[in-house]
Structure formats: C-alpha cells, structure tokens
Amino acid sequence: MLALEEARTRILAALEPTPAETVALAEGWGRVLARPVLARLTQPPADVSAMDGYALRAADGVAGARLAVIGSSPAGHPFAGEVGTGQAVRIFTGGFVPPGADAILVQEDAEEADGIVTVKEAVQPGRWIRRRGLDFAAGETLLPAGRRLTARDVGLAAAGNNPWLTVHRRPRIGILATGDEIALPGDPIPAGGIVSSNAHALAALVRAGGGEPIILPIAPDDRDAIAAAAGAARACDMLVTSGGASVGEHDLVQKALGPEGFALDFWKIAMRPGKPLIWGRLGRTPVLGLPGNPVSAMVCAVQFLVPALAVLSGLPAAPPATMLVRTGAPLAANDKRFDHLRASLSTDRDGHPVATPYPVQDSSMLATLARAEALILRAPHAPALPEGAEVEAIPLGQFGI
Template structure:
C-alpha cells in the first residue's frame, strides 16, 4: 500500500470523527466539553439601559452650556431602579450598573460636578449622551451567544451564565483507549532487566487526550502476540477511539493490524509521508475508529498532534503561524517533516523559531525545551536564517519574549 499524504490522511479521519451522545450537565461540570446545541440568551445584557460610571443621571437637554445647576431628587444603586422620573432641571445620583431612570438619557460623571446639599453644578456642556450602556448592548434575549460544536472554556462558561443558563447540553467526551504494544515495555518505576525499557508513551498521550476534550482509557501493555493484543482489545468495547501505540511497523513481531483486522476493522490508510510518523495508520469498524501511532516516543507525540488532535477537535486544530528562522535549515527529504523547535518573540524581528539540532524520533528532550513544530514541505530546499516558515504550537505552548 502506498503512503498517503498528510492531507489525504486527515480527510479520511474527518469522515470518521466520532459523534458521541449528548447529555445535559451543570455549568460546574461543562468545562472542556463540546456544545451539542447552541446557547440562546434567555435574557438581554444589560436588561435595561444602565450607567457605565458613578455620577448623576440627567437629561442631556439641560446641559447645553457649562454651569447648569440641577436638583438631586433620588439615588440609583445597582439593582434598585428609581421609581420616579427625571424632569427638567433634575438629576438622580447613580452608580455603575444602576438602571438609567425614566426621563434621563445621559450620565455626568461625579468628577465633573460639584455638589452642595441637593444641588449639583455641572462644570461642562455636552453635545451628545455619554456613559449610558443601552439595553442589549452585549446581547439581546433570543440571540445565539455560543455556537454548537464550540469547546467550552472559561469565557464560554461566563457567557452561558450571563445568558442565564445554569445547565448546558454537551457531547459526552469521546473515550480514547490507549494500548501500548511491546514485550520490552515496563511501567514507570519498574526495575528494568536488560533489554527492557520504560513505557513512557501512555502518560503523555493521556494528558493530550484530556486537553483535547477526550476521556483516556489505559489498556496497559499488550505483548508481541496476536492473542495478547486480542485480550487487551477486549477491554475497549465501550471506547470511541482505539489508540494503539507501536506494533505497526513492518516486522515479524508487529501484529496490531492483524489483530484488529480479525475484529472487523477496515483500513483507511496505512503509512503517511511524514517525518516522524511514517508508520501511522487508521481504520474503522461500524462504531469505532482506530488510529495507530508509532512506538518511538517523539513520533507518537508529534503524530498525536497531527492526527489525534483533529480527530478529537476538528479541522480548526491545525492552525499554522508564520515565523522567521533563527538559524538555517538543510534541504528536506521526500517526506513532509515536522521539526521539534522553540519559538520566541523578538522585540525587533517578531516571532523567531529555531529547530532542535537532533531530530531523532526516540528523543523526548526536545519537547521540554521546545514549544512548536516547524512544518517543512516535501523536498523543501535549504533555508537560511530569516526565511519564513510555518509552525504549529505544541499543546499548552505559547511564544515567549526574548531578552530586551
């Protein structure tokens, strides 16, 4: 089977994204979930015209010239509307968030008046109304304030609460079953015999699954036999996505695809023209998706960003940013390369990025110092310092400012 391009592989995955059931949950439990229905405002915000400042609610018609003297007839704290009406030559003391009284259409801020008893003298003249927030300035009752499919974070929770929702309809988090494969793999903290290595992939992959809105399931480590893989896969009957790690290369001990084919999985693609990550593959059965990642740690984490993230979050997961090279890069080979790198903001040159010098697919250390991937096209020519490239941010990363 020929290698797929990244675009073709992502198109296959876009067609099989799991659609989980919807449920209703309180706001306190909705963070990280994806909306199953739009959020429609139950109220307007603000519900009535309110003051944007502490001051006095007045009629603009009374303030054509500086020096107007007005009689204070009442007070409007936030949450207690004024029962009367502001007439000619009158004012009402008002505080930020207080409802603008009938008859008033302007707020004179307290710094621009002098008060003596029940009289205020306005120091300025005004040609237009100020410091009044109209009803529905933020949103009106019936407006759609958050679209279906949106991932819920802090700002969405604040908006939903402001729209007077205490519960939201959300999709259940897709369950992602992580299955490591290899006789040599042992849990972290183990005493290692010769030939054994620590199974480092599942903890990092589980954290990424959570960050991208999924619910990880750790199936443990399957040995290098079809029977062992079968036994571990039996624990994933309620998973939406199977995420086998390792066991996908061309070798006599790589049995993962064989075991899944026996369970009725159809191959969508088998191998991708990317580096690292050539062995990445995917398949599906009637209900579940399988995304096979390479076993090398760097390959697994890079390919999780390239393939698992859009499978969980959709196409918008792959936004790229332009950056300038801080150091030259050699010509690229026939596979699209994703180089682990570190980007930072330079006060004069903008966003600059530098690739780690050793891109071996087993090395985890570049992720600790790095924060992004440089996207290098197939057969891209050598690039010099200052040339523009495209980068993808690693999960949780953000550009840092350089010295100066």
C-alpha cells in the same frame, strides 16, 4: 505511501462528534457546545448610566443650573419615581436611568450641597447612557454550537442567565501500548526492556485535547493478548495503539485485530518521524495505530490524534494550528517524506519568532522532543532554505502538548 494531508483528511472524514450531555455552567470551561447558548434576558435590561453622576432632563443640564436631588439610583436599586423639571437623581454606573431623565451629568461636572446639585458643564442628551439591549437582547444567540468555551464565554453564558449547557461528551480514547519489551514506570523491567512512555504521554495529550483517556493494560506481543485488550475498544470513541505498526515480524497489531473484525484503511504515511501508522475500524470503533517509537508516536499524535480529538469533540476538521517563524539555521532540501524538525523558539531583534532546529534529529531522542518548543514543517521535496527564511511550524508547549 500516503501523503500526510491525505491521511489526515481520511482520518477526520471518518469521525463523528460524540453525542450531547448536559453539564452545569461551572463545568463548562473547555467543553464544546452541542447546542447554541441563547440570551434569556436583555442586557442591560433598561437604559443605564455609564458613569457616576446625576440623571436629569437634558433641557435642565445647562451650566450654572441648580437642581433638586430627589433620590438616588444605584446599580440594583432603581429609583421608584420620575425626574421632573428642575430635578435630578443621584446615579451610579449601571444604575437605571429613571423615567423623565434623558441625560447624565457626570460627577466631575457637578457640585452637590444641601440637596441641590449645581451643573458646572452642560450635558449632552443621551451621552453616558447605555441603551437597553446594548450588550444583547433576549432570544439572541450568544454562543454558537461547535464552539469550545473560553472563560469569557462562560461569563457570557452566565450573563445570559444559563445555569446549564449542552455540550459534546468528552471523547473517550482507549490507549493500548503493546510490546514484550515495555514495563510501566516503577514496575520490574524485563531483561533488555524499556519503560513504557507512550501510554501516559498519549493520555496527557488526550487530556490536553479535551478527551478522557482510558489506559488499557500493556499487551505483550501475543495475538490473543492484543485481541483481548482491544475488546475494551467497544466502550471507546476511538482506540489508539502504540507499537506493532511497522513491517517487522514482531508487528502484531494488524494480525491480532484482523480476526476480531478489524477493517484496515491505510497503514503507511510519507512522513518522518512516523512512517508506520495504522488507520482502520474495529467494529464501530475507529482505530489509530501509532508507531512504538515514542518520538514518532508523539509527532503522529500531534498531526493526527489532536485534530481527531477536535472532530470527536464537535469542532471543525482542521490541521493543527501553525505559526510563521524564521528558521534559526539553514535547512537542507527535503526528500519525499514530510519532515518535522524538533526546534527551540526564540525571538529576534525585531520581536519575530525564530525556530532553531536541534542539530541531531534522531527519532529515538525523547529528551530532545520534550525540550522542543515547535516542530518546523518541511513538505516533501521542500527546497533548501537559508537561515532567516520564513517557515511554518507547529508550536507545542503553549497547548500543553
């Protein structure tokens, strides 16, 4: 059985980012840049005022001075002339500082009447002037390739005058649920069967990770059906199967895909829940075979599929983000399998996050998994810990997972 970290490293090392595509700036949010975004202009384009007030010569800005107001320079409407000795120009935040002026008299230190402004408080040369290029200069890299764009990034790309962005195509992930016993919600349920939850949960997780899910029709436990359904994998950046990954006689995914050219890398991981996990390649398409058990499938997806989506999207290879929490209950010593305790999150008196594992951790309890706000991570052979000890946990809900 492979260690969890080694399995993840092997999975991520086998993946490449999707090719680039051009999208409109307005579609850029959440996408990963395939090329850097450069500034196509200098911002601010000239020295501008940081305040409402008057632009003047610093030498004129002594207390008691009276200056002739010869015009105004609001944002977007630069004053056409020059400021001479004894003169001032009304200016507003973002307005260009007119030639000749080298100081700003802020509004509350000024008094204007009949076209004359009186200086009530001496100015400081350069104070309240934002220099040309303070924010960025033309040609500068505003956003590097490989960055997932936030709302602020979209604003910065806009400010740099970029109507288009070059991003990685959303990874297309084929999702194939297998099993005679499963039916889609609302469809007739076979005797002894259950409603399929993995395909749609995984599709939602793919969306959460910025991918484009393609839900393939459910394949019954039949080699030909699975092989045929997997043919759809050729159009995908990755095929994710669920079910048929354990050792029982009814585990067909490996057998069905073998004759189609499936090359297995590994298929067992020292983790709980989720021991059986297939990783390999069908032609050029990577294949991740998740367990059929919904809780195991989702925990494996958090540990392997979410990071895989990141790499396919053009982000660096990395484990899922974790946070330090205090355990809300004593933890038993762990055995040889990496464990994931479903836990609720709360905050202690000092404002620190506390993760409390649910008392029953049965891997068939999907309702408990859905309610969970974090997975407490327990490395193989981790020692017993008292309540309040610091542990690492993967927060779930805040990422939509």
